[in-house]
Amino acid sequence: MDRLLKIISQSLKAVKAFKLRTLFCILSVALGIASISVIVAATEGAYKKALEIVAMFGPDALLVFGGGEEARATGQRMKTITLDDIETARQAFFSAYLVVPMTAMRDVTVSHRDKKYQTLIVGSTSDYSRAWTWPVVQGSDFTEEDVKGLRNVGLIGQFLARELFGDIDPVGKYVLVRRIPVQIVGVLSERGTTPAGDRLDDRMIIPITTLMRKLQNETTYVSGLRIRFYDQKNLDFHAEEVRAFLRGRHRIPEGEPDDFTIISPKEIIKFLVALTGSLVVFLGVTGVISLVIAGFVLANLFLLSVRERTREIGIRRAAGARKRDILFQFLGEAVVITTLGGIFGLALALLSSKLLMYIAQFPIYFSWKAFAVGMILSWIVGIGFGLQPANRAANLKPIEAIRG
Amino acid sequence: MPLCLMENIRKTFHTGAIDVEVLKNINLRLERSEFVAIMGTSGSGKTTLMNIIGCLDTPTSGRYVLADKEVSHLSDDELSVIRNEHIGFVFQNFYLLPYATVLENVLLPTLYIEKQKDNREQQAVDLLQLVGLKERIRFKPNQLSGGEQQRVAIARALVNDPDLLLADEPTGQLDSKTAEEIMNLLREMNTRGKTVLVITHDQNVAAYAQRTVQIKDGTIIE
Ligand SMILES: Nc1ncnc2c1ncn2[C@@H]1O[C@H](COP(=O)(O)OP(=O)(O)OP(=O)(O)O)[C@@H](O)[C@H]1O
Ligand SMILES: [Mg+2]
Numbered sequence: 001m002d003r004l005l006k007i008i009s010q011s012l013k014a015v016k017a018f019k020l021r022t023l024f025c026i027l028s029v030a031l032g033i034a035s036i037s038v039i040v041a042a043t044e045g046a047y048k049k050a051l052e053i054v055a056m057f058g059p060d061a062l063l064v065f066g067g068g069e070e071a072r073a074t075g076q077r078m079k080t081i082t083l084d085d086i087e088t089a090r091q092a093f094f095s096a097y098l099v100v101p102m103t104a105m106r107d108v109t110v111s112h113r114d115k116k117y118q119t120l121i122v123g124s125t126s127d128y129s130r131a132w133t134w135p136v137v138q139g140s141d142f143t144e145e146d147v148k149g150l151r152n153v154g155l156i157g158q159f160l161a162r163e164l165f166g167d168i169d170p171v172g173k174y175v176l177v178r179r180i181p182v183q184i185v186g187v188l189s190e191r192g193t194t195p196a197g198d199r200l201d202d203r204m205i206i207p208i209t210t211l212m213r214k215l216q217n218e219t220t221y222v223s224g225l226r227i228r229f230y231d232q233k234n235l236d237f238h239a240e241e242v243r244a245f246l247r248g249r250h251r252i253p254e255g256e257p258d259d260f261t262i263i264s265p266k267e268i269i270k271f272l273v274a275l276t277g278s279l280v281v282f283l284g285v286t287g288v289i290s291l292v293i294a295g296f297v298l299a300n301l302f303l304l305s306v307r308e309r310t311r312e313i314g315i316r317r318a319a320g321a322r323k324r325d326i327l328f329q330f331l332g333e334a335v336v337i338t339t340l341g342g343i344f345g346l347a348l349a350l351l352s353s354k355l356l357m358y359i360a361q362f363p364i365y366f367s368w369k370a371f372a373v374g375m376i377l378s379w380i381v382g383i384g385f386g387l388q389p390a391n392r393a394a395n396l397k398p399i400e401a402i403r404g
Numbered sequence: 405m406p407l408c409l410m411e412n413i414r415k416t417f418h419t420g421a422i423d424v425e426v427l428k429n430i431n432l433r434l435e436r437s438e439f440v441a442i443m444g445t446s447g448s449g450k451t452t453l454m455n456i457i458g459c460l461d462t463p464t465s466g467r468y469v470l471a472d473k474e475v476s477h478l479s480d481d482e483l484s485v486i487r488n489e490h491i492g493f494v495f496q497n498f499y500l501l502p503y504a505t506v507l508e509n510v511l512l513p514t515l516y517i518e519k520q521k522d523n524r525e526q527q528a529v530d531l532l533q534l535v536g537l538k539e540r541i542r543f544k545p546n547q548l549s550g551g552e553q554q555r556v557a558i559a560r561a562l563v564n565d566p567d568l569l570l571a572d573e574p575t576g577q578l579d580s581k582t583a584e585e586i587m588n589l590l591r592e593m594n595t596r597g598k599t600v601l602v603i604t605h606d607q608n609v610a611a612y613a614q615r616t617v618q619i620k621d622g623t624i625i626e
Contacts, residue, residue, distance in 0.1 A: 003515070003516070003517075006515045007515065010515065013503065013504065013508070014503070016503075017503030018503075311499065312501055314499075315499050315500075315501065315512070316512065316516075317460070317484070317487075318458070318460060318487060318491075318493045319487070319488065319493075319512045319513040319515075319516060319560070320484050320485065320487045320488020320489070320513055320516035320517075320564070321484060321515070321516045322480070322481050322484040322485075322516070323480060323481070323484075325484075325515075325516055397461075398460045398461070399455050399460050399461045402460070402495075402499070
């Protein structure tokens with residue numbers, strides 16, 4: 001042990017002495033380690049973000065839309081779910097504590113005085129805010145009476161509020177939704193954007209009755225519903241129950257596809273992972289390639305170094321160094337250098353991920369995992385690519401080495 | 405028992421298709437505390453012989469006993485240990501590590517000792533004092549003159565307290581006055597009990613030895 005420590009101290013001296021070799025190896029290893037640890041951090045960040053989004057979406061909630069997978073893929077949402085479906089579901093699912101209908105209209109022109117904006121109008125009940133865990137921060141929610149009475153009241157998202165009212169408090173003010181004046185009674189809290197980049201705060205919520213009768217001339221069909229269950233552990237099971245329930249009500253024969261789509265928190269994670277996936281693959285490929293290149297740079301510079309230092313090896317052998325003492329010294333040099341490269345690479349990763357987060361709003365999260373992966377990979381590169389040159393050094397014949 | 409006993413040592417180098425027999429039937433005895441010079445023309449096999457005596461190389465055939473141990477058939481690792489414990493090398497071109505300090509150079513053989521002892525550094529400093537370089541211990545080799553570098557090399561050769569000091573033309577790169585200093589130093593080591601073997605072309609250098617062995621075409625001729 002004592003001997004090994006002394007040998008490694010020789011490695012350190014050589015690392016310090018052969019500065020150019022050290023510099024080039026550190027730089028190339030650092031690049032590889034940086035991109036790989038950014039990947040690890042990005043994956044973790046995406047996962048964390050997914051959990052956050054799920055928490056926001058509601059880990060106990062299902063969202064059901066009219067229209068099957070195909071309709072969804074082509075971007076249209078068919079109206080297949082009726083108010084009746086929802087009312088029956090409310091009575092049928094004891095395991096659910098909230099069943100809320102929703103119906104939406106996109107690109108509806110709204111105006112306040114001379115300000116016009118196209119926004120999303122959502123019709124729902126007074127449970128909307130609860131259904132989405134989306135609190136009203138100014139004014140108040142609309143009430144059951146407002147829904148029953150088809151009243152022209154509404155909640156406004158912060159983005160839309162800023163577009164229409166600027167800094168003025170919108171509560172109590174009127175907004176013209178097409179021809180209908182709607183009084184703003186409350187403002188929803190700020191939610192930001194979805195991972196896909198949609199502004200969540202660009203919307204208005206009005207009673208579903210008002211929307212259906214006065215804007216859509218519709219009595220039966222809605223866009224969808226949201227259900228929240230008491231026990232989120234069994235959400236997958238509940239999703240199946242809801243599927244069976246709706247298939248039964250819509251009389252869909254066995255073998256036919258659903259005419260609705262159930263979105264659960266799991267699918268949100270899937271979506272986010274797919275989104276992150278492209279970056280991970282890109283960085284992964286770059287990272288692996290640059291790490292392999294770093295390895296070859298290291299191996300070649302070390303082979304060169306072994307050739308240059310043949311005499312040194314001979315001197316050490318004459319002084320009593322065994323083959324493995326030489327081996328460990330050169331391996332030690334490689335590992336010390338790649339460790340430095342790893343540390344440097346991690347610093348680089350921290351820096352570049354700050355940049356990525358700033359430019360692309362990409363969720364990156366550095367935990368000990370990214371650091372551990374970075375360090376272990378740099379050791380693998382050091383040992384893996386340093387082994388051959390170190391072996392060559394160790395196996396030089398003493399009398400040939402000493403001749404230089 | 406003598407320190408070194410060589411019987412019928414042969415050494416053949418295989419270069420490509422041709423075999424060159426460099427040492428032919430060498431018989432050599434070195435007593436403890438002797439000071440011996442080996443002389444011979446260039447290419448006569450002196451360095452080859454010294455490499456075998458110093459266990460840097462192995463003979464093709466023959467018997468070699470060093471410090472009461474048969475060494476002609478030892479493994480590479482075992483030979484390394486023998487070199488570390490019993491042999492100190494001094495070379496014509498000094499062969500110091502350029503990136504290490506004087507003290508670190510002297511300490512080099514101590515890195516490879518099987519059973520580590522303390523006070524190695526003190527011993528190295530004492531040796532540097534003995535060779536007159538105590539003020540230079542933090543210098544790098546390229547800050548020293550040739551004579552000084554050779555003194556460092558001698559201190560390095562002695563740091564593990566070996567039985568045998570092997571010097572291959574130790575004064576070959578030095579002017580005659582410096583050469584004299586180096587030879588006086590080697591003689592002093594000899595009077596302190598070290599067995600010294602010097603290879604040289606120079607009659608003046610050989611004169612320091614108690615006895616001279618002549619080698620010609622791979623055989624000892626007197
Ligand atoms: N590794 C080797 N392979 C082949 N031939 C060798 C090898 N080492 C030495 N020789 C040959 O052996 C002969 C003796 O070499 P050696 O170095 O022992 O001579 P020397 O007496 O030390 O000469 P010098 O006084 O010039 O140093 C030379 O002809 C040399 O070419
Ligand atoms: Mg020679």
